[in-house]
Amino acid sequence: MSTVLTDMPKYKMNNGLEIPAIALGTFLGFDERGLIKSENKMLRDVVLQAIDVGYRHFDTAAVYNTEDEVGEAVRMKVGEGRIKREDVFVTTKLWNTRHRREQVVKSLEETLQKMGLEYIDLYLMHWPIGLNDDYTHTDTDYMETWRGLEDAQQAGLTKSIGLSNFNKQQLKRVIDEGRIKPAVIQIEVHPQIVQKELIEYAHSLNVVVMGYSPFGSMIKRYGIQFPGPRFDDPVLVDIAEKYGKTTAQVVLRWLVDRDIIPIAKTVKYSRLKENIDIFDFKLDPEEIEMINSFNSNTRYTLPSFWQTHRHYPFEKVENPIADPFIKN
Numbered sequence: 001m002s003t004v005l006t007d008m009p010k011y012k013m014n015n016g017l018e019i020p021a022i023a024l025g026t027f028l029g030f031d032e033r034g035l036i037k038s039e040n041k042m043l044r045d046v047v048l049q050a051i052d053v054g055y056r057h058f059d060t061a062a063v064y065n066t067e068d069e070v071g072e073a074v075r076m077k078v079g080e081g082r083i084k085r086e087d088v089f090v091t092t093k094l095w096n097t098r099h100r101r102e103q104v105v106k107s108l109e110e111t112l113q114k115m116g117l118e119y120i121d122l123y124l125m126h127w128p129i130g131l132n133d134d135y136t137h138t139d140t141d142y143m144e145t146w147r148g149l150e151d152a153q154q155a156g157l158t159k160s161i162g163l164s165n166f167n168k169q170q171l172k173r174v175i176d177e178g179r180i181k182p183a184v185i186q187i188e189v190h191p192q193i194v195q196k197e198l199i200e201y202a203h204s205l206n207v208v209v210m211g212y213s214p215f216g217s218m219i220k221r222y223g224i225q226f227p228g229p230r231f232d233d234p235v236l237v238d239i240a241e242k243y244g245k246t247t248a249q250v251v252l253r254w255l256v257d258r259d260i261i262p263i264a265k266t267v268k269y270s271r272l273k274e275n276i277d278i279f280d281f282k283l284d285p286e287e288i289e290m291i292n293s294f295n296s297n298t299r300y301t302l303p304s305f306w307q308t309h310r311h312y313p314f315e316k317v318e319n320p321i322a323d324p325f326i327k328n
């Protein structure tokens with residue numbers, strides 16, 4: 001009989017509201033045809049199962065094409081009386097083609113319509129990068145976009161607002177120039193990109209950090225096995241054996257022990273249960289350091305096709321890849 005975690009640990013955000021300590025990712029990835037779309041309500045059913053096993057936080061985005069099914073699952077569980085709307089935390093993100101201030105509230109209204117919800121809990125600016133509908137670059141400053149997110153919070157469409165894929169300087173600028181302080185920053189965090197500096201900075205400003213792609217090099221990405229630890233890595237296996245856990249759980253716990261909210265994606269029931277069963281053990285500081293030492297500052301989300309944009313947040317590469325969002 002598996003235990004259901006009903007009392008999910010939470011962090012308090014700088015606006016006084018709470019955010020659950022682990023989120024389920026709902027980005028299904030790309031294949032040769034483009035963005036993978038859920039078929040036959042597969043993702044809705046995963047979210048229904050996730051709520052049953054104790055997940056209380058879901059991460060989606062306008063560009064993932066999964067907002068509708070996340071919303072449907074939440075509505076079904078609320079309708080059944082299994083949960084109240086306020087028991088679940090829904091995060092979604094504004095897409096880059098809607099960066100003008102007056103587009104932001106409209107985009108969130110469209111999202112709410114799709115989800116069938118009256119409000120979301122957290123609205124993130126997905127990237128600091130503004131694009132036109134044809135994916136050419138705009139000059140829209142992300143501070144203008146931030147004003148739009150502030151409007152959305154003020155209108156009650158979202159409880160909190162935050163950033164995703166911003167670097168330290170960009171985060172600082174929003175803190176300095178914004179009327180509302182970002183409650184959260186969502187960034188890539190896994191053993192291959194430990195993000196010490198940015199996370200310390202965010203925490204020093206009382207900004208909660210969500211870490212995406214937590215399994216890093218442990219899984220194949222875009223059909224490629226990147227260098228770095230796998231699920232059978234001896235360092236991770238040793239730690240896992242000590243606690244009677246899997247190496248996936250050890251890596252998720254490594255994020256939790258660094259006060260980062262892991263966003264782990266799975267569509268498999270057994271893994272939903274495995275990935276949330278991480279709140280009954282704690283890593284030693286030395287074990288955290290052992291995992292930190294895998295760091296090679298490698299990003300798997302590296303949209304180098306945007307690197308000529310004036311607000312591109314990451315280091316530039318010599319050979320940028322082709323833009324998968326532009327269809328020929």
Ligand SMILES: NC(=O)c1ccc[n+]([C@@H]2O[C@H](COP(=O)([O-])OP(=O)(O)OC[C@H]3O[C@@H](n4cnc5c(N)ncnc54)[C@H](OP(=O)(O)O)[C@@H]3O)[C@@H](O)[C@H]2O)c1
Pocket residue numbers: 024025026027028059060126164165186187211212213214215216219248249263264265266267268271274275301
């Ligand atoms: N803000 C951003 O720009 C951004 C970028 C990327 C991702 N994200 C968010 O972060 C979420 C997670 O990132 P991600 O999808 O890149 O990667 P991830 O969660 O690190 O990895 C997901 C992969 O790991 C497998 N997996 C999950 N649990 C496992 C386990 N216990 N053992 C073995 N394999 C396991 C999944 O397969 P199965 O599904 O088959 O189990 C899937 O292939 C996304 O879904 C999205 O919500 C945000």
